[in-house]
Amino acid sequence: MAVMKKSKLVLFVLALAVVAAAVLYYAAVAPALVGGERVAGVFAGALRDGPGLDVRYADATFKLFPRPALELRDVTFIGRGGKEIIRADALRIGLSYVGFITLKPSVATVEFVRPRADLAPGDVSLGEAGKAPSFRGTVTITDGFVRYAGETRTALMDGVSGRLRCKAAWGEELEVRGKLNADKLRFAAAAGEAAGGMAVAAEGKLRYRPEAPGGRLFFDELDFLFGKARLSVGGELQTGAGEKEVELALTGKRMALGQVLPALAPRFGDAELEGELDLSLGVKGRWGEGRRPDVRGKLEVKKGALRPAEGEGISGVAASVRFAGDKYVVENVRGRTRGGSFKGHGVVRPADNWPYKLKLEGPVPLEVVATALGIPDAYMLAGAAQLDLDVDGELSNPGRTSLEGTIRLSDCRARLKPFAVPFQRLSGTLYCDGYRIKTGKVKGQLGGDEFEIGGSWQGFDTPRVDFVAVADELDLDAALPTAEVKRRFAERGSAPLGLPGRDITAKGRVRFKKFKLLSVRGSKLEADFEYGGGILNIKKLDFNAYDGKVRAQMTVYPGAHPRYTCSATIRGARVGVFLTENKYLENVVTGRFSADATFSAEGTAYDDVARTFGGKGSLELAGGRVAGLPLVDELAKWSRIDLFSPLQVSKLWAMCDARDGVVRTAELRVENPDMVVEAAGEATLGKKVNFAVRTKFNEKAAERLARAGKALALVRDEEGGGHFNFVVTGEAARPAFQLDAASMLGAAGEEAPRGEEEELVGTGDLF
Secondary structure (H helix, E strand, O other), X not given: OHHHHHHHHHHHHHHHHHHHHHHHHHHHHHHHHHHHHHHHHHHHHHHHHOOOOEEEOOEEEEEOOOOOEEEEEEEEEEOOOOOEEEEEEEEEEEEOHHHHHOOOOOEEEEEEEOOEEEEOOOOOOOOOOOOOOOEEEEEEEEEEEXXXXXXXXXXXXXXXXXXXXXXXXXXXXXXXXXXXXXXXXXXXXOOOOOOOOEEEEEEEEEEEEEOOOOEEEEEEEEEEEEOOEEEEEEEEEEEOOOOEEEEEEEEEEEEEHHHHHHHHOHHHOOOEEEEEEEEEEEEEEEEEOOEOOEEEEEEEEEEEEEEOOOOOOEEEEEEEEEEEOOOEEEEEEEEEEXXXXXXXXXXXOOOOOOEEEEEEEEXXXXXXXXXXXXXXXXXXXXXXXXXXEEEEEEOOEEEEEEEEEEEEEEEEEEOOOOOOOOEEEEEEEEEEEEOEEEEOOEEEEEOOEEEEEEEEEEOOOOOEEEEEEXXXXXXXXXXXXXXXXXXXXXXXXXXXXXXXXXXXXXXXEEEEEEEEEOOEEEEEEEEEEEEEOOEEEEEEEEXXXXXXXXXXXXXXXXXXXXXXXXXXXXXXXXXXXXHHOOHHHHHHEEEEEEEEEEEXXXXXXXXXXXXXXXXEEEEEEEEEEEOOOHHHHHHHHHHOEOOOOOEEEEEEEEXXXXXXXXXXXXXXXXXXXXXXXXXXXXXXXXXEEEEEEEEEEOHHHHHHHHHOOOEOOOEEOOOOOEEEEEEEEEEOOEEEEEEOOHHHOOOOOOOOOOOOOOEEEOOOOOO
């Protein structure tokens, strides 16, 4: 009995020693012999020989539990051409237990944390057969992003997560099975970005077998999931250069349009979409090098609805497309709007540029048309249009769209650059003749005023526009952006004003009986302009304003900092009301003036214009008066000279030039029956002034002022007249006056009158 107990004790001690040795080996000996550097070297070598990538990382940590693993942080994978293919926050490489214990480390699990992949064809290869060790294990992805830029389209997937079982015999076959999810899948033309997108998942099995010059993909029960909808794909597809073979079967039942369409066409991303899509297609034949495989089957849309973010939508949408090899027949397209039902049918050819023919009849909301065509906010369309159109075009080249038939507008709205607010209540008929659209008399409103417009639009790629617009009265200030309009467009990241792009050319003529623009009211407006190459040239701008005539020409060079030049003449206009549209000032400053000016500037903000303003001009005022002007009252109070109220102006003459926002004059002369005033100096568009002023009173006026005791600052001269000279400086709204002491000394060297050193700052605005 004692012997048996002793044997058990020995066995227990031996077992404990074995376990202790195993634990010591696993925890101390194996890590020391395997080590993080060795694991990193094995992994890096497999990457170079397999997919052909080099790896860089910031630092590494080796862990034993729950599995021997190496964690790399701030990881970058680099292709053979030096391009950064993938960046990840972390990469965890788990080792197989057997390989770790036998000191032959092999990878069993790979986990990416926040990988960001930027891939293009040819970035990753599958290596040469037998050169790299095979891989059999799991790959886990957490919160990744993938951009794959193909030759014509870019696919973008955000929020990628999944767990995949992989078998990789490098150079022979790669097999992947499991499930991969993406929070958002979207497509863009070329290498651009794309809005919208949809949640999507893929599950099943996919195999890839390298073949010269490309490879072959096998879809083994692979399903794509769109919400609750499922698209099943089976068959095989050759990849690589030249002609390739394909044989696929695609089946989808009750797929939600709201999940599928935004990824394929991002412009639908902000619209509310309803409806189901059924798909059953067989694709077989050769493709590439200009060849397309034979496609047969059917696509059906049921219970559809499209409601744009703003405006009217359509409901009850149903459509079917029959794929018949050499043509795709669009059958029974129909839907409902508030104005009634519409229908359409047509055919699309699977050939170069994808030519198509469609017949459309019935009312269609322009909001839906704008959404489908991706028209930006700057060219908003809304309202009902009654279509009777035959449409010929090419899906890959919208500029080659040809229309035959009519489009009848009824209470529609449209916003076009450079107007900040839409045209309202547009009604009329557009006649379509191939690549040209002509109008009858289209009526509309702008800011509540009615107008008529007629003309033509030719071409879509590089359109040419020719029109004439007439109105009895139009408030063009209504088209300028208000603070609310500016705020709304700033939120959308677009400008409320601007000119169309360089691709469009236009010629126009406007005739308004009455109008208002920049607070100036006028009549008999006639303007002719041309637009081309991004440059607006107003060749003629004639109108009457305040009993005078204005004629101008202007050229605008648009851009981030628009530049413009202008020349104008004004003849016989009432000065006060013309300058300010202010009835008070109209009575304060009267008379008729004429002016000639040529100027240029840059920018749209006042500060930019003030900084770059330059030019030259002249001004002449006759038969006027100044009454109750605060500047004159301040001057009279300071000089102690009664300048008479109202101050009569027989003639005013000025010659000016401007540069960098500063207006200078060496010749400004004012005459009236009592005196002559001459001035020279400058004023900035920043509203600062600096003028030297000389006044000369005739003998009768000087005597009258002296008798009245109102000439305390007046210096009498030998001829019996009088003068006083001063300088005005500072802010235009609060100018400062100071006597010119040297000029005020008499001929005998007498001291200037008391007050010559006084300075007075104005207490009120100029006007």
